[in-house]
Amino acid sequence: MHKGKNRFVAGFLIGPLGLYLIFMIWPYVQTFGYSFTNWRGQSSQMEFVGLDNYAELFSDSVFLRALWNNLLLLVALPLVTILLALFFAFMVNVGGRGGEAGIRGVRGSGLYKVIFFLPHVLSVVILAILWRAVYRGDVAGLINGSLIKLGISDPEQPVEWLNSPNLVLWCVAFVLLWWGVGFYLVLFSAAMQSIPREIYEAALLDGARRTQTFFKVTLPLLWDTVQTSWVYLAIMAMDCFALISVMTPGNSFGGGPDHSSEVMATYLMRNFLVFGKSGYACAMGVVILLLTLILSVVTLRASRRERIEY
Template sequence: MRKGQNRFIAGFLLAPLTLYLIFVIWPYIQTVGYSFTNWTGQSPVFDFVGLDNYTELFRDDVFRTALWHNILLLVFIPVVTILIALFFAFMVNVGGRSAAGGVHGVRGSGFYKIIYFFPQVLSLAILAVLFQAVYRSDQGGLLNGLLMKMGLVDANSPIEWMNDPDLVLWCLMVIIVWHGVGFYLVLFSAAMQSIPKEIYEAALLDGAGRAQTFFRVTLPLLWDSVQTAWVYLGIVAMDMFVLASTMTPGTGFGGGPDHHGEVMATVLMRNFLYFGKSGYACAMGVVMLILTMIISVITLRATRRERIEF
């Protein structure tokens, strides 16, 4: 009976595992193989060059600049997104209090959830088009227009949001945070709703304030969800290709001004499609894969805590 059950399970797993090996694992293996060659992407003929691509990679100033930008995004995007999403989730679930001492969300919390989640239904490509209008460097831009109306910016010298080397990366980060907060608000809200209300009511009876309730009750019980969110946002920060390639100035997948809007994905695609250095681009892809896996493992290890049962 047991042997028949194992064959039955194996039969169902065979097809998806085969597809996964063909369409996911095999391309990874090919990419690793090509990274040791001088493949141009067009010619089927190429030579084995060993570690030359990797040696050149870490002498490439543009790639090192892009790597540093990804590290900055990796630090700020998860922290800012998770903090804002946790705050909003706390307010719409347990931020309000009734006269009887019960626990509930702030007034209109259901409406707020819809509003906060709305950016998540838009693709990053659509967001890029929308925020190009927001960041326009004239009076027609939403931000410049508002600042000019408030008298904070001179109409003759508007802020060049996407052309300013000191602002371009932060402008991209704002879009990612705005896009992601709604999703993680819903994720944290679902986790909060599984926490018995009696725990919050007991904390209130003991005289705990909102800040104490959040840090002593909510955050420890949501830690698994926070850990998962951190890993996913870290992966987002390591990519950033869609926004960086469509919104930053520059020839061939953006990256400007003067490479201040560069991320590893834009450097990779420029080398692959524009410069015909496909083997070199594959080496970048392998480095990105290794860094993403290392960051995920470190994050899971560093944020691991003893599970709290309730």
């Protein structure tokens, strides 16, 4: 009977598994193979070049600049996003004043969740177009226009937000932060709502302050959710192709000015579709894949701790 059941389950799984192998795993295998060739993407003709593409990568100043920009986003984006999302989620769920009803969130918490989550409903391309208008380098830009009205900025010399090598990457990082905080606020809120209110009330009765309650009660009980969120945000920091390619200046796929906002994904696409260096681009894809896997494993290992049951 068990054998029949296993064959029945295998019959349903073999189709989806086969499709996954064909459309997901096989392209990765092909990319790995192409990375050892000088394939130009226009024909099936190619020559085996061994590790030449990988050696060229780490002597390519543009690729190293893109890698550095990815690492900066990797450090700043997950940390700030999670801290803000945790703070807002804590205030929304348990930051209200206590009373006869015990611990409760701030008034209008449901509305705050909707407002914070709204940016995540929009596609990344729409966000890029909207924020490109906000960051316009003339008086018609929302930020420059506001600064000029307040007398902070000179109308003859408005700030070139997206054309400044020192500002453009942080402008992109702010948009990613603004876009992501709402989603993780809702995620952390859902996790907090599963924590019994009696735990918070007992902590307050024992004399714990709100800050102590957050670090001693909320954060340990949400650690699994925080850990998973960190991995997803790290993956987003390693990509962010759509936002940068639409939002930042540059001839093809953004990354300007002077590669100041270049990331590995935009440089990969430029080599693949514009320069015709498809084998070289495949080597970049392999490097991005390996870095993402290593970062995910290291993050999960480094943040692993004993699970707390309640």
